[in-house]
Amino acid sequence: xxxxxxxxxxxxxxxxxxxxxxxxxxxxxxxxxxxxxxxxxxxxxxxxxxxxxxxxxxxxxxxxxxxxxxxxxxxxxxxxxxxxxxxxxxxxxxxxxxxxxxxxxxxxxxxxxxxxxxxxxxxxxxxxxxxxxxxxxxxxxxxxxxxxxxxxxxxxxxxxxxxxxxxxxxxxxxxxxxxxxxxxxxxxxxxxxxxxxxxxxxxxxxxxxxxxxxxxxxxxxxxxxxxxxxxxxxxxxxxxxxxxxxxxxxxxxxxxxxxxxxxxxxxxxxxxxxxxxxxxxxxxxxxxx
Amino acid sequence: xxxxxxxxxxxxxxxxxxxxxxxxxxxxxxxxxxxxxxxxxxxxxxxxxxxxxxxxxxxxxxxxxxxxxxxxxxxxxxxx
Amino acid sequence: xxxxxxxxxxxxxxxxxxxxxxxxxxxxxxxxxxxxxxxxxxxxxxxxxxxxxxxxxxxxxxxxxxxxxxxxxxxxxxxxxxxxxxxxxxxxxxxxxxxxxxxxxxxxxxxxxxxxxxxxxxxxxxxxxxxxxxxxxxxxxxxxxxxxxxxxxxxxxxxxxxxxxxxxxxxxxxxxxxxxxxxxxxxxxxxxxxxxxxxxxxxxxxxxxxxxxxxxxxxxxxxxxxxxxxxxxxxxxxxxxxxxxxxxxxxxxxxxxxxxxxxxxxxxxxxxxxxxxxxxxxxxxxxxxxxxxxxxxxxxxxxxxxxxxxxxxxxxxxxxxxxx
Numbered sequence: 001x002x003x004x005x006x007x008x009x010x011x012x013x014x015x016x017x018x019x020x021x022x023x024x025x026x027x028x029x030x031x032x033x034x035x036x037x038x039x040x041x042x043x044x045x046x047x048x049x050x051x052x053x054x055x056x057x058x059x060x061x062x063x064x065x066x067x068x069x070x071x072x073x074x075x076x077x078x079x080x081x082x083x084x085x086x087x088x089x090x091x092x093x094x095x096x097x098x099x100x101x102x103x104x105x106x107x108x109x110x111x112x113x114x115x116x117x118x119x120x121x122x123x124x125x126x127x128x129x130x131x132x133x134x135x136x137x138x139x140x141x142x143x144x145x146x147x148x149x150x151x152x153x154x155x156x157x158x159x160x161x162x163x164x165x166x167x168x169x170x171x172x173x174x175x176x177x178x179x180x181x182x183x184x185x186x187x188x189x190x191x192x193x194x195x196x197x198x199x200x201x202x203x204x205x206x207x208x209x210x211x212x213x214x215x216x217x218x219x220x221x222x223x224x225x226x227x228x229x230x231x232x233x234x235x236x237x238x239x240x241x242x243x244x245x246x247x248x249x250x251x252x253x254x255x256x257x258x259x260x261x262x263x264x265x266x267x268x269x270x271x272x273x274x275x276x277x278x279x280x281x282x283x284x285x286x287x288x289x
Numbered sequence: 290x291x292x293x294x295x296x297x298x299x300x301x302x303x304x305x306x307x308x309x310x311x312x313x314x315x316x317x318x319x320x321x322x323x324x325x326x327x328x329x330x331x332x333x334x335x336x337x338x339x340x341x342x343x344x345x346x347x348x349x350x351x352x353x354x355x356x357x358x359x360x361x362x363x364x365x366x367x368x369x
Numbered sequence: 370x371x372x373x374x375x376x377x378x379x380x381x382x383x384x385x386x387x388x389x390x391x392x393x394x395x396x397x398x399x400x401x402x403x404x405x406x407x408x409x410x411x412x413x414x415x416x417x418x419x420x421x422x423x424x425x426x427x428x429x430x431x432x433x434x435x436x437x438x439x440x441x442x443x444x445x446x447x448x449x450x451x452x453x454x455x456x457x458x459x460x461x462x463x464x465x466x467x468x469x470x471x472x473x474x475x476x477x478x479x480x481x482x483x484x485x486x487x488x489x490x491x492x493x494x495x496x497x498x499x500x501x502x503x504x505x506x507x508x509x510x511x512x513x514x515x516x517x518x519x520x521x522x523x524x525x526x527x528x529x530x531x532x533x534x535x536x537x538x539x540x541x542x543x544x545x546x547x548x549x550x551x552x553x554x555x556x557x558x559x560x561x562x563x564x565x566x567x568x569x570x571x572x573x574x575x576x577x578x579x580x581x582x583x584x585x586x587x588x589x590x591x592x593x594x595x596x597x598x599x600x601x602x603x604x605x606x607x608x609x610x611x612x613x614x615x616x617x618x619x620x621x622x623x624x625x626x627x628x629x630x631x632x633x634x635x636x637x638x639x640x641x642x643x644x645x646x647x648x649x650x651x652x653x654x655x656x657x658x659x660x661x662x663x664x665x666x667x668x669x670x671x672x673x674x675x676x677x678x679x680x681x682x683x684x685x686x687x688x689x690x691x692x693x
Contacts, residue, residue: 007615008645020601
């Protein structure tokens with residue numbers, strides 16, 4: 001049963017499920033999309049999350065209990081049948097085992113479950129892979145959905161679009177690090193993330209994204225409308241790249257000419273849930289067509 | 290004897306008498322100090338604020354122990 | 370122009386905040402004590418979203434390069450002009466060349482310097498507030514530094530007579546206990562009944578990690594209900610599937626030390642949140658110093674809304690008093 005909770009006098013928090021699944025993420029998306037379209041007065045922010053969502057509102061315009069009643073009604077009426085997600089498929093070039101996150105990984109070894117191996121080696125082992133290369137293969141073979149945006153501006157939580165038994169899971173650091181480099185590619189729980197800016201963090205670190213996902217100067221084409229690039233519902237494909245390609249992309253970013261490889265794409269939850277493998281092949285086919 | 294000078298903490302936080310745990314104290318009781326010498330640190334909001342002597346003299350006494358809580362305006366030491 | 374001769378410990382440009390971007394992970398930033406900030410703007414006749422300086426613990430030294438009308442509100446960090454004490458909560462005029470400085474903090478933690486016209490910096494997402502983590506807003510996205518020159522803007526609606534002084538009833542009162550009202554909820558179901566009880570029974574001490582991002586408290590360990598962790602949550606009992614954090618929510622990573630998330634905090638993450646500070650008491654939280662003790666008091670939603678109404682009535686009375 002979903003939980004409807006007050007977050008003080010300005011927020012309502014709705015936990016649809018305690019556990020993560022693609023179904024529940026689609027449900028949060030569908031409810032919040034309908035709420036947006038209903039243009040309810042007094043709503044300030046609509047924040048769909050992984051297995052929950054959160055609304056900021058002005059209680060002068062709508063009483064929290066009336067808002068909860070409205071949300072419960074949406075929960076009843078909104079169905080995943082016929083729900084279409086307008087999304088983008090995006091190529092996300094990642095340099096795995098890069099020198100910068102490696103330095104961080106080594107510096108904070110005393111805060112890790114297994115100080116004697118790297119984050120990538122540790123994650124490969126506990127997920128039953130024979131090598132870190134196999135883990136990288138599993139991460140890059142299937143696309144992810146940006147299931148939530150937040151923590152800091154533009155950070156995407158990414159959930160792989162594969163059946164649960166195929167999901168990669170890793171714990172967070174025993175004690176969070178005080179430093180994570182900009183664009184670090186991390187993994188925690190069942191989620192992959194890219195850190196938009198330098199800061200603290202507790203996810204296992206596997207690599208660095210070549211392209212920015214936050215740009216306050218808004219120089220690059222993909223940042224013209226917003227400082228943050230990822231949007232909830234985006235389909236992200238993490239692609240393992242070489243140092244040569246990494247440096248080429250960094251130069252394009254510096255010159256202001258970099259543009260993400262991406263395609264607009266509309267899909268339904270059924271397509272994903274019924275045959276994830278076929279869906280994934282379709283997504284990757286469209287992206288690189 | 291010259292006029293006594295009270296050194297007060299401008300900030301609330303944790304007071305340290307040394308730059309880092311494995312280093313010597315900035316100054317010991319009875320040591321001479323010069324105006325502008327650092328006599329301790331106050332940690333707050335991830336900052337370390339250097340507390341400095343405001344006159345030349347001898348650091349007579351500390352009123353607060355290393356690594357203890359300090360309030361804004363609390364007396365740290367006297368310089369005579 | 371206002372010249373920064375000494376920036377103080379952490380002085381930032383803040384307005385009402387960057388509202389409406391929480392869904393992309395953008396925290397509101399903005400003045401932490403909204404009441405003092407708002408009253409400051411009223412006392413100088415500004416639009417109520419004009420930018421002011423938020424001053425924490427140790428005040429800056431500022432030199433005015435033009436005549437200006439100012440007001441200083443908030444905690445007690447006694448202001449001086451050219452070395453002479455001047456009152457807080459009052460419309461003051463300063464002359465070109467005058468120097469504003471501050472004594473040691475006596476009560477509270479933050480004061481607001483409102484200048485008629487507001488501090489002029491570029492609007493980023495409709496706000497002038499500084500958010501240092503991403504380096505946006507305010508003065509180049511950072512706290513003030515020595516040598517900065519602040520431009521006075523044009524966000525003034527009306528003139529306020531010099532010497533307009535707020536009666537005591539509209540000033541902050543530090544005589545009571547630091548009681549912070551919260552609405553229990555969010556993932557509080559994860560705490561054991563005993564820990565829930567202890568959270569409200571005991572006093573919590575503010576640690577040195579208390580800034581615009583959040584306040585961390587020392588007290589005792591809290592415990593979580595035993596369960597098999599749900600899929601995707603992470604292995605620690607204080608972990609949940611990453612979710613949104615309301616502004617003012619309190620989390621307890623690993624049960625060790627509660628953290629109240631404030632204006633510049635992260636907007637979501639994977640820790641259990643147990644309650645939310647009501648909006649009016651966020652102002653009060655902002656005036657609590659490191660090493661001071663607080664007690665959390667549980668209120669229901671109607672009490673929270675009542676407090677909110679009283680707050681709005683008080684601001685309206687201040688507005689009327691100043692307009693007279």
